[in-house]
Amino acid sequence: MAAKPLRADAERSVRAILDAAQRVLSANPAASMEQIAEAAGVARTTVHRRFANREALLRAMGLWAWQRVKEAIEAARPMTAPPMVAMHQATANVLAVKDSWTFALDNADAADPETAAVREEVAALRDNAFAAARDVGIFAPDVDLAWLARVYVALISESVHGQEEAGDPDVLATRVIDTLLHGFGPRS
Amino acid sequence: MAAKPLRADAERSVRAILDAAQRVLSANPAASMEQIAEAAGVARTTVHRRFANREALLRAMGLWAWQRVKEAIEAARPMTAPPMVAMHQATANVLAVKDSWTFALDNADAADPETAAVREEVAALRDNAFAAARDVGIFAPDVDLAWLARVYVALISESVHGQEEAGDPDVLATRVIDTLLHGFGPRS
DNA sequence: AGGGGCTGCGACATCAATGTAGCAAGAAAT
DNA sequence: ATTTCTTGCTACATTGATGTCGCAGCCCCT
Numbered sequence A, B: 001m002a003a004k005p006l007r008a009d010a011e012r013s014v015r016a017i018l019d020a021a022q023r024v025l026s027a028n029p030a031a032s033m034e035q036i037a038e039a040a041g042v043a044r045t046t047v048h049r050r051f052a053n054r055e056a057l058l059r060a061m062g063l064w065a066w067q068r069v070k071e072a073i074e075a076a077r078p079m080t081a082p083p084m085v086a087m088h089q090a091t092a093n094v095l096a097v098k099d100s101w102t103f104a105l106d107n108a109d110a111a112d113p114e115t116a117a118v119r120e121e122v123a124a125l126r127d128n129a130f131a132a133a134r135d136v137g138i139f140a141p142d143v144d145l146a147w148l149a150r151v152y153v154a155l156i157s158e159s160v161h162g163q164e165e166a167g168d169p170d171v172l173a174t175r176v177i178d179t180l181l182h183g184f185g186p187r188s
Numbered sequence C: 001a002g003g004g005g006c007t008g009c010g011a012c013a014t015c016a017a018t019g020t021a022g023c024a025a026g027a028a029a030t
Numbered sequence D: 001a002t003t004t005c006t007t008g009c010t011a012c013a014t015t016g017a018t019g020t021c022g023c024a025g026c027c028c029c030t
Helices: A008-027 A033-040 A044-050 A054-074 A083-106 A113-135 A145-160 A169-182 B008-027 B033-040 B044-050 B054-074 B083-106 B113-135 B145-160 B169-182
Strands: none
Touching (some): A008 A044, A008 A083, A033 A044, A033 A054, A054 A083, A054 A113, A083 A113, A083 A145, A113 A145, A145 A169, A145 B145, A169 B145, B008 B033, B008 B044, B008 B054, B008 B083, B033 B044, B033 B054, B054 B083, B054 B113, B083 B169, B113 B145
């Protein structure tokens, strides 16, 4: 979709706007394009030059963020590494991305086909990994995979917000997976 | 805070507006006051008569919704019923409220002292119940209560959204609590 | 060095939402 | 029945966000 290779400075502007939009909008979802432009250190007209309208900006943000999530998962080599290792690594990586792109991830336009495609790839990676983990005995054989996936995503979201202290991704990932596996009941 | 006892018809208008706002805003958080008025079956000016501005409306919605959550918990008699029973009942009750007031609950103004007070009462009820459950052996003795509470809330939210089929509150509550207690790992 | 993109700035034009006011008609409370 | 409150309507004022243009000047690329 990189139809026109942008010049270096234009590329920089786009990135600055995306970053600023994430920061500003996560603080105030109703923020104006002007506030975003200011935070990005560019003129308001430049934002409009790069993104026709607010919707287009949101779309680009969502796509960008989900692509980074996909990269985060793939970096854990979920198809080749041992399931438990891959799960931990992928979780830690995703937590790092989620931490700084929560708004974009949560507000990605579901109607955009390009973003939807990436999201589906992410979902597929995740679901395959879970199925593999189940087959290896990490999860119960009769586990409800759909509910498992939803809970997993919810735990990741929960891990990230309201954290004053940044929190080591590895520690957070450990807690997520431990909770996912055993819950809070007494360990027999 | 019921400074002025409203006349019956005014009371009806307020309720209609609150309900409509929840419906409309959950579909589109950027909806205008006019759209809300239309959905409520009242004139736009009437909305402004009852709620000075958008902020006031949001505030009232959040307060209203949180009060209903508090009632939902209290209806389960968390201080007197056996912990496991109370927990199940409270969860089911809250799920019902959450199902129809998600937007108001999630977007309640944290800066409003009145709403904050109710939320704190809700948090206290919840935390007491969890502590009691732990003391009775339902949760592990060394359980991280703060993390437990966050996960619990996340599971409730997750139970409610994306559900095409309404879902029996009791079934959903059972799943939430089961997940909370045991996670997804093999049961020994 | 030169050509062409990219940016900041200022100026406009629109548009939608917000908030206010007054009045006549209808509903509620006593 | 009468008084008081509430509502719908219409009209108006204001504000803030959007989106567009053109131009002078700077930055990139080759």
